[in-house]
Amino acid sequence: MPKTVLAFDFGLKRIGVAIGNTLVRQAQPLTVITAATNDAKFEAIAVLLKEWQPACCVVGLPSHPDGTEHEMTVRCRRFANQLNGRFGVPTVLVDERYSSAVIPQQRGETIDAEAAAIILQQYFNDYAES
Template sequence: MSQASCVFGFDYGSRLIGVAIGNRFTGSARGLAAVPMRDGAPDWTRLDALREAWLPDTLVVGLPLTLDGGEQPASRGARRFAEQLGQRYGLPVELTDERHSSREAAQRFASARAAGLKKRSAAAAIDAEAAAVILERWLAGASAHGH
């Protein structure tokens, strides 16, 4: 995947950050990893390694909002993480509404498990899948808006 087509998506959480990689041309995304949070900070060594391996040109962070679209405590953590990403990597960072992404990820995971594709339930896999859901939605919106 060339650098120009590669985008990272993040599902920010207080314990784990789901990471997904997406392709601008196909509009598809897949979960890559779930990176642990330690003492309120992400495992930057792991994030640095993922970035070096894939060289994304844009970073998309899911913004957790209340059902009516308002901010909540988790929104501040996601915004702070997005700021840190931008400063650390010097890449454009976009925030996108992530409402219902975790539920959709859990449903996808359950369907895959029922089909025999996933062996067991794993929180880390669901976090990575949630990041993929967030990124697919952003890619669909970005292509519709000509980004």
């Protein structure tokens, strides 16, 4: 039975969201959350979780090229813990160190959803069970 997976590219201003399933294992950009407050961001996430009923969520985990953590690493871990704690959905962290290098440089919000799709595709390629 195919399971839906949602992925998040967490940022302080925007959160990119992508979707895929375990049968096709193909990620695609879904939306970008631009709410001003944390509560509003989590309300938007709650709507997506209710609509798509994912089996798990994937969160991109940034770090320095050598793997050491920085401020956004800590924030992304916290975000993943909040997703799991608030909604009870299993959450997986995926190394996103090189995901932005694959996206053509562009402006605008769509890049956040595309980054989430790259993170989710990496999850399907490297982490998900066949």
